[in-house]
Amino acid sequence: MNAATFASPVASPAAPPHRRAARRVLPGFNLTLGYTLLYLSLIVLIPLSALVFKTFSMTWADFWAAVSASRVLASFRLTFGASFIAACVNVVAGLLVAWVLVRYQFPGKKIADALVDLPFALPTAVAGIALTAILAGNGWIGQYLEPRGIQLAFQPAGIVIALIFIGLPFVVRTVQPVLEDTEKELEEAAACLGANRWQTFWMVIFPAIAPALLTGFAMAFARAVGEYGSVIFIAGNMPMVSEITPLIIIGKLEQYDYAGATAVASVMLGISFILLLIINGIQAWGRTR
C-alpha cells in the first residue's frame, strides 16, 4: 500500500478530473467554451497584450538596456527571492494554521477562522503602514529589537515579513478544505497497521494535501511578486538593496518612461508565468505518479 493510493480519492482543487463524456450540467460545450475564451480574452489577455505591444515600441537594444540595468536586476533578485522565502514560510505556517482550524475545537475558533481572511480584505497599504509602525525603531516590537542590532523595518527582512502577511490566507484557504475531506479512517487504518504518528503524517496525510500545498505556495508566491502597497512602506527603497521591482516600474512611470516600465513589467510577468508553469507541471507529475 503506497502513498498514491491514499492520495487518489482527494482531487486537487486546482485540477478537476477529466470526465467530459460522463455528464454535463451545462449544455452546449461549444457555447460554454466560446464564452470562456471570450471572457478570458476580455479580462486577462487584452490588458496583457497591451503591455506587450507597448514594449514593441522599443528597439531590442533599448529593451535589453532597460531590463538588464544593475538596479533592475537587483530588484528582480529581491522581489523573487523575498517572495520565494515568504511563500515557503507560508507553506509551513499556513499548514499549521489550517491543521489547527480543521482538527481542533477551541473557544474563539470562528474568530480565528475569520482572521485568516483579513489580509485578503485589508487594503494592503494599511497593512504596510501598520507593519512599519510596529517594526520601526520606535514601534512596539522594533523598540526592543533595534537596540539588539536587529533592524527589520526599511530592510529586506521587512519586505519578507510584509509578504508573509499578505500570502498567508492563500495557503490556509487552499489546504483547509482538503484537510477537511481527508478521512479520519485512513489515519486510523494507518495506526492499526502499526504506523507511528510521524509515518501517518508523512505517508498518509501529506501526500493527500501536497497538491493543495503546492497550489497555495504558487498563489502566495505570485501574489507576493506583484505586491506593492504593503511592501512599499516597509521597504527602505534603497537602490540595489531594498528596491522592489514594482517600485522600479512606478519610478519609470513617474518619469514618463512608459516603454521602460512595460519592458520591466513584461519580464516580471514572463518570469512569473514560467515559474507558475513549472509548479503546475510538478503538480501534474505528482498526480500521475
Add this chain to the structure above:
Amino acid sequence: MKTSIRLALSAIALAAASAASAQTTLLNVSYDVAREFYKDFNTAFIAHYKKTTGKDIKVDQSHAGSSAQARAVADGLAADVVTMNTTTDVDFLADKGVVAKDWRAKFPNGASPTTSTMLFLVRNGNPKNIKDWDDLIRPDVKVVVVNPKTGGNGRMAYLAAWGQVRAKGGSDAQAAEFVSKLYKNVPALARGGRDATGMFLQRNLGDVLVTFESEVVSVENEFGKGKVDAVHPSASIVTENPVAVVERTVSKKGTAAEAKAYLDFLYSPEGQEIAAKHNIRPRNEAILKKHAEAFKPIKLFTVDQYFGSLAEAQKVHFNDGGQFDKLYGK
C-alpha cells in the same frame, strides 16, 4: 408599478433640468500637498467670481502625486486647469497637445504664480546642530529624503544639494562628490513628500528631513507645533509651481474664460496672500516682505542657472544610467 416608473422618469427629468441650469464647474487637477491651499483658495475664488460677474461657479479638486495626475489628464481626465509642482509635468501635457505649447507665456512669471524652495526640518531644539548643507554629510547625521526616481520632491532636493555647491563657487565634480556623500547618509529613500514626512516624524527615522518649505505648515498642522524646527540653509533652489489651462477640455466645455479667471486669481493679492498663509512663496514682492518671518531670505538659485532646464537635469541626473544611478552603482 406605473407610478413608480413615472416617479423615476420625473426624477430623471428633474435631474437633467437641474444639471442644465447648474452653474459652471471647473476641475482643478493638482498635486498632493496643495490640497489644503486650494481648498482655501477655491472658497475665495468662488466669492470673488460671484462679486465680479454675478455668476455662481463651482470648483472641484483632484489631488494625487504630481506626475500621476499629469498622466491621468493626458489619458483623458477632464481637467479644466492643471496646477502642478514641476514644470516637467506641464511640459509632458504640452507634448501630448493637451495644454498649449506656449503655456509658459500665457501667464506672468513663466506661468508659475508661486514658488517654493527646499529646506531642512530638524527635531525640536535641533539636537544635532544642523545649520547648513555641509552638516548633512557629517558621519553622525542621518538624512531623510525622497527618491528622485519616484518623486518631484526628491528631484528638487537632489538638485538643491548639487546646486548649492555650485552657488558657493564649486565645480560640478565637487558637487557630485558632495551629493554622493549626502546620499550615503540616507538610511531609506521615501517614495514621495508625504511618505518622507511620515518616516521622519511617525517612524522617528533620521535627524533631518529635506523637503519643500511649504511642507512646514502641513507638518505643524498634522503633528502639532514645536515638534520640528525649520532650518534655512545658506543657499537653496527655486521650485516653480506651474499652472496651465487644459485646452482640450475648455474648448469642449466652453469654459476657457472661467479657467483663465481662475488662474488669474492666483496672481491677485488675495490669492497670493492665501498662498503665503500656506507657506508657498508668493510672487508679489509686497506680500513676500510682509511674511518675511516665514520666508527667511536665503540665497536662491534657479534650475536653469546650473542645470540648463529641468528636462536637461532629468536627462543628465535622473534617467537610467544617469548621475543618480551612479551613486548606487555596483
